[in-house]
Amino acid sequence: MDTATSGLALLENRWEDAHAATLSPEALLLYRSNLLGSDKRVTNYGGGNTSSKLPMTDPLTGEIVTVLWVKGSGGDIGSMKLDGFSTLYMDKLLQAKALYRGPEQEDAMVGLYPHLTFNLNPRATSIDTPLHGLIAWPHVDHVHPDAIIAIAASADSRRLTREIFGGTIGWVPWRRPGFELGLWLQEFVDENPEARGVVLEAHGLFTWGRTQKECYETTIDTINHATAWLARQSAGKPAFKGEKVAALPPDARRAVAAAIMPAIRGLIATPAGDGKVATRIGHFDDSPAVLDFVCSQALSELAPLGTSCPDHFLRTKIAPLVIAFDPAREQASDILPRLAPAIAAYREGYAAYYQRCRRPDSPAMRDPNAVVYLIPGVGMVTFAADRATARIAAEFYTNAINVMRGASAVSEYRGLPEQEAFDIEYWLLEEAKLQRMGRPKPLAGKVALITGGAGGIGMATARRLADEGAAIVICDIDREVLASSEAALRHSHGPDAAVGLWVDVTDEQAVVSLYADAAVAFGGIDICVSNAGIASAAAIEDTSLALWNRNLSILSTGYFLVTREAFRLLKQQGTGGSLVLVASKNAMVASPGASAYCVAKASEVHLSRCLALEGAPHGIRSNVVNPDAVLRGSRIWEGEWGDQRAASNRTSREDLERVYIERSMLKRGVYPEDIAEGIAFFASEARSGKSTGNILNVDAGHAPAFSR
Secondary structure: OOOOOOOOOOOOOOOOHHHHOOOOHHHHHHHHHHHHHOOOOOOOOOOOEEEEEEEEEOOOOOOEEEEEEEEOOOOOOOOOOHHHEEEEEHHHHHHHHHHOOOHHHHHHHHOOHHHHEOOOOOOOOOOOHHHHHOOOOOEEEEEOOHHHHHHHOEOOHHHHHHHHHOOOEEEEOOOOOOHHHHHHHHHHHHHOOOOOEEEEOOOEEEEEEOOHHHHHHHHHHHHHHHHHHHHHHHOOOOHHHOEOOOOOOHHHHHHHHHHHHHHHHHHOOEEOOOOOEEOOEEEEEOOHHHHHHHOEOOHHHHHHHOOOOHHHHHHHOOOOEEOOOOOOOOOHHHHHHHHHHHHHHHHHHHHHHHHHHOOOOOOOOOOOOOOEEEEOOOEEEEEEOOHHHHHHHHHHHHHHHHHHHHHHHHOOEOOOOHHHHHHHHOOHHHHHHHHHOOOOOOOOOOEEEEEOOOOHHHHHHHHHHHHOOOEEEEEEOOHHHHHHHHHHHHHHHOOOOEEEEEOOOOOHHHHHHHHHHHHHHHOOOOEEEEOOOOOOOEOHHHOOHHHHHHHHHHHHHHHHHHHHHHHHHHHHHOOOEEEEEEOOHHHOOOOOOEHHHHHHHHHHHHHHHHHHHHHHHHOEEEEEEEEOOOOOOOOOOOOHHHHHHHHHOOOOOOOHHHHHHHHOOOOOOOOHHHHHHHHHHHHOHHHHOOOOOOEEEEOOOOHHHOOO
């Protein structure tokens, strides 16, 4: 396919004068920032920064002083709020120049920034602060547009910048961000008062203006000018020297991803002490831009060069791992034996890179596994500590692909020199930023699949496990309720927290497809909560074969199919895992008039014991949670089962919960959140990692159900 100009549509000027007129100066800066950050063609997530020099009242003196408002460290201009800006006294920042003695003092200068803080603002200051503060223009944008970085990462970027922009946009050679680069930028601005911005070699774009609107429009116009120029130069040229292999059809691409992602996930898992394993979350991308690259003649030439923009390789590592695959002649099964040696070779190469480039004070080597995996004809897989980070890594590498496309169409693409790349990746200031991040949640990096996930117990469990950091796959047969439950989880826990997948647990192929879809969504699973259910009541002589078979089909066969496929996937990953079967008090003690239900539930308990026996050598645990009388939020109790149980207990449906409370030993109600707490216990390796084959009753006490 020829998409040499893919992703090169011009940006829309979205500035609204009427709205802008209602905003305070600092709110106007936020408006400008959010507009720029809302389009990934302008800058990637977390990339770039914006600033304004604003008059403010000094809380100490009551005088009007100039304050630099600049995006703080680690923020995202597209989603940040006002508290995402650092604020510094401009006069103190300019005075700090006198303390600077050269590049060897870069890190020490950062230690001075807290002393320049205006109004006790706790937001950590970005390393890019002097690039904004040392130039006289009141409003400054720094962004990472693909079109500009394509020029900045070209072998002759200085000449191209002059050819494209004349003297309106200048050029500054590569320099790691910091005070020295701020001084270079100040010198450029002083010597070129008519310039409206500058291209930073191998990095990005700085632009400025007298007003907020002028600064915004200069940024948009500059990007559009470069975009249009690249489109003209690329017209008629095949992307990346043309196609080497044809992309597989969409379903075939997903099938390959589903087959290899759990295997990769298992191979890159790392020991975490006491038998625990740290796992990562996967993301699959087969967008047109990615397919152009992985199917191209230039893949083997460009991929090893790595990315150029510092923001790119901080998220993606310096280079991806290309997995050998011939989509025209091979199957996914042909890839699997190659994964272990390929991943081992990448780790060895990364360790060698670390040893070649390390400084005496470099932080210890981080995880040597690749973040980005490229498969010809299939697409890109990324793995990270959580789904959002894995998705963002994919977005960053897609940015890098667009950069390579543009640069190789007009010149020769160049990545950063290895030592420069290392010095940013292992920069002590970057290490300090990582250390400031909070401790990961207990289930971070884990994936939990929950059948019956849209019901009361299922949703309570999904929320409980998501609270602990797990990525959630909720599965249900009711498509409408499933969609609303998925939306609710994404609203409460973030857009990357959960996916909803339809399944009929009695359909073998549907269950197999469920796990393939879960593998594509998150890379695999670690926790399987088998919770899909029905309930029915009938005297034995009134129990039809259809009713008997329906109970066994869903509650026995369905649990078998769900846990069997989970077992297969967990065994393939080789990282252990937890199976939690939600049975019932009726699994332990029979109830009159419910033989089909009781027998099916009893089979779940014995199935769990069998799974525990076979799973133990593989670190796969299996346990049971037995609820009783969970009425609230349960779709089961909304149907005939509620009426039948009320009749059996000679009470009304409205009084049934009170009857169950009075029957219990503790005289307390049992709710979905209580069951979720028991499931969370068995899901957690930290809390129950040495428990398997066990039964936990959550029923407020029912003596006949005591396990013996």
